[in-house]
Amino acid sequence: MLYKLNNIIKAYDDRAVLDLNQICLKKGKVIGLLGPNGAGKTTLLEILAFLLSPTSGEIWFKQEKINSNIGRLIKLRRKVVLVQQHPILFTTTVYKNIDFPLKIRKTPKAKRNDMVNELLELVGMASFKDVGAHTLSGGQTQRVAIARALACFPEVILLDEPMSSVDVENQITIERIIREINQIKGISVIFTTHDVVQTSRLADDTLFLFEGKVAKSIYENIFSAYIETDDGGQKYFRLPNGLKLRTRSEKTGQTRISISPGKVRISQNSCNTQENTRKGKIIQLNQEQFNVRVLVDAGIPLNVLIPKGSFKSYEMGIGDDVWITCPVESIDIF
Amino acid sequence: MNFLTDSFFSALLLIWTLDHNLIEIIGVSLKVSSISTFISALVGVPSGFLIAFSDFKGKRLVITILNTLLALPTVVVGLFVYAFISRKGIFGAYDLLYTQKAMIIGQMILIIPIVTTFTISAVSRIDDRYRKAALTLGANLRQTAWVIIREARFGIMAAVVLAFGRVIAEVGISMMLGGNAKGFTRTMTTAMALEYDKGEFVLSVALGIVLLSASFAVNIFCNYFQGKGRTSN
Structure with a gap:
């Protein structure tokens, strides 16, 4: 078991945006979180990424109960990485963006160079190595953001609407990357989407969220x-x-x-x-x-x-x- | 009119020949202003960052007070510091009055609010996704703060340059706390005031040209940093 969530509630100004009884997410799978806009998908991902703490409830990550100890949270965040819906790259080159997680983990410089090049190759952005990150298109930014997330060597990668703002060509590339990182690198992938077709194509398991709650079946129409x-x-x-x-x-x-x-x-x-x-x-x-x-x-x-x-x-x-x-x-x- | 053009050309000659007196005054000005700007940046940038990123009671009040201090008249600062460092003041024993140190203290009081306020606004403009991205990529709090400061660097630099422009051109503090002692505390602005009093305009005009050029350079830098900040965000 990767995550176990018990009675998680996240509320803003007394309005609950997330109200989940119990969720168990399995290790090593591609899991789709499906739901319309405002269903609480992003909030759930940020909770799973340990960036947001729930108003109440328990989170277990690999048999460990999560508390708000900041030092422990920083250690846990190094195992889980979130790629935001509209990822933001640091104002520097593509290379330095991907190098960032390696640098803060104190990876030796010679090793870092090889790793960055390998990741750039994986996402098909090798020729953009020295380009300023802010000149990239939406799809390219998304791919570099995924490479940067993979440079964390995470156990879990959380992708928020990875294909919502990219063209078809980039969509195909991103789907391929998701399959590869799950099957070859064995990383658990949790992604959100509002597209039923995409989930059925990619996910081993699907969780449907509606108005902050887990729905029994996939509601459509x-x-x-x-x-x-x-x-x-x-x-x-x-x-x-x-x-x-x-x-x-x-x-x-x-x-x-x-x-x-x-x-x-x-x-x-x-x-x-x-x-x-x-x-x-x-x-x-x-x-x-x-x-x-x-x-x-x-x-x-x-x-x-x-x-x-x-x-x-x-x-x-x-x-x-x-x-x-x-x-x-x-x-x-x- | 003749008098103005005559003074202007004589002034240019002074600058061209690197007149000793002129260079000495510019040197004191640059030294005092640079030190006060540097220390103010060391205090103001972290304070601005902390105020922008922490949530505490009275945060709005602090920001309002800082905004008010932006319009602090230099003579008020001069008077205020004088009260502390004059013979009768509580720091009278340190003999600070009419020294460069006194000028630096006064100038810091003048520009720390400027650096802090503009750092707050530069840092607040930075998209929250940078913070979240740094944290999820495994950065600790210090590394996350560094990421945000890096993104806000052009805004912060503009704040520091602006503060330097304010102190190099101020006259009240330098006059009241420095005392315009030749070779020690005589700055471009106090020298200009003195020369004017004497009716000697040549040095005044020469200093005016240098000061205007300095202001022009400061504005070019400021525009450059602000422009860079806009294009990169």
């Missing part, structure tokens, strides 16, 4: 809704744009719903007779490992997953009109 009863006594969710979806829930009033993308049915023929059916337009198609993800604009943006096998029979294209049906059992209240 999340909407806030109001449960109302119509004249006929039937209950339905009213979504902010006026869209109505039938429900058999006992609950009333304001709630939050998630429509499971695997349970939504899609049809190219009008099937208005079924309940909770709406017409929409395909605006995006993405290929995943086993499914094709179809994003439909049906007044609300709705993700639908179609198994790859059956997708072929559809002949769907972007801009096509489709009818989508959200069966009552596809909608979860949470």
Whole structure:
């Protein structure tokens, strides 16, 4: 076991941004922390990096209970390194940035040179060695920041949204680096993302965070809704744009719903007779490992997953009109 | 008008021939101002850094007081220090009055608030991600502080240069605490005041040219550092 977190709460001005019962994170894995913006992912990473102490609760790191002893924290920080979402490089050359962790660890100078060169090679930035770090692009900065983090020879590397602000080419490079540092160097990797596809591609384990809490399943298609009863006594969710979806829930009033993308049915023929059916337009198609993800604009943006096998029979294209049906059992209240 | 151009050309001649009297006065000015700036930087930069990075009760009050002290009139400092170091003062026994040491003490009181305040603002402008990056890369508190000071170096240098510009051009403290003794405490500004009193304008104008050039150089340095700070952050 790498980390064990018990009843961790982090609050700012009495507002809890993180409220976790129990989390166990395993050693040697690539773990994805998935969640929308404001879910508390960055706060959790900073706690795991020992940069932020929780308001209450216990953290265990490799059988050691963490306390606020500053000397001990500095030692622990040398085992865990965080790469921020928008990493900042020191105002000097790329070389000196990567050299920094080695220098403060008093690594002999001759050895440092070889190590920096090797790391630059790993992230594909060898030709930028003597370039001023502030002249690099977002993707290049991200890669140098990863190399600088690896120069700490950490047991754990924490990456905050490593691919959120980089182009596709850099994304592919960063994904390769993550796999390599985990498989070849055996470093545990914990990364945050709001991209389900990316997590399914990279992570051995996934933890879903929503509004500061761990959610049981991966919620997608999340909407806030109001449960109302119509004249006929039937209950339905009213979504902010006026869209109505039938429900058999006992609950009333304001709630939050998630429509499971695997349970939504899609049809190219009008099937208005079924309940909770709406017409929409395909605006995006993405290929995943086993499914094709179809994003439909049906007044609300709705993700639908179609198994790859059956997708072929559809002949769907972007801009096509489709009818989508959200069966009552596809909608979860949470 | 003739008088001004005559004085100006005679002054240029004085500078050109490196007149002994002139060089001596410039030497005293530079020595006193450099020492007071150096010690003020040693006190003001760490104080500014600590104030910016620590959270304590009354922090805002301290900053407000420092800001007020930025506008401290030199004659007030002169009077205040005089009260302590004159024969009747509590430090009277040290015989500090009318020495370069007295001038240095007065000038330090004048510019420590300048160095501190501008260090606070230079350090506060530094992105908090630098602190977090240094800590997560394994730096201890001293190394983290060094990273931040390094990032704020141009702002801090500008603060020190600005402080030097303030003391080299001040007259109140030098006059009241130094006493304008030839060869010991006569600085460019006090010499100019004296020459003016005597109606001898040539040396005054020559010193004025040197002083203006010094101010110009200080401003060029200041602009350079501030510009560098802007482009690199």
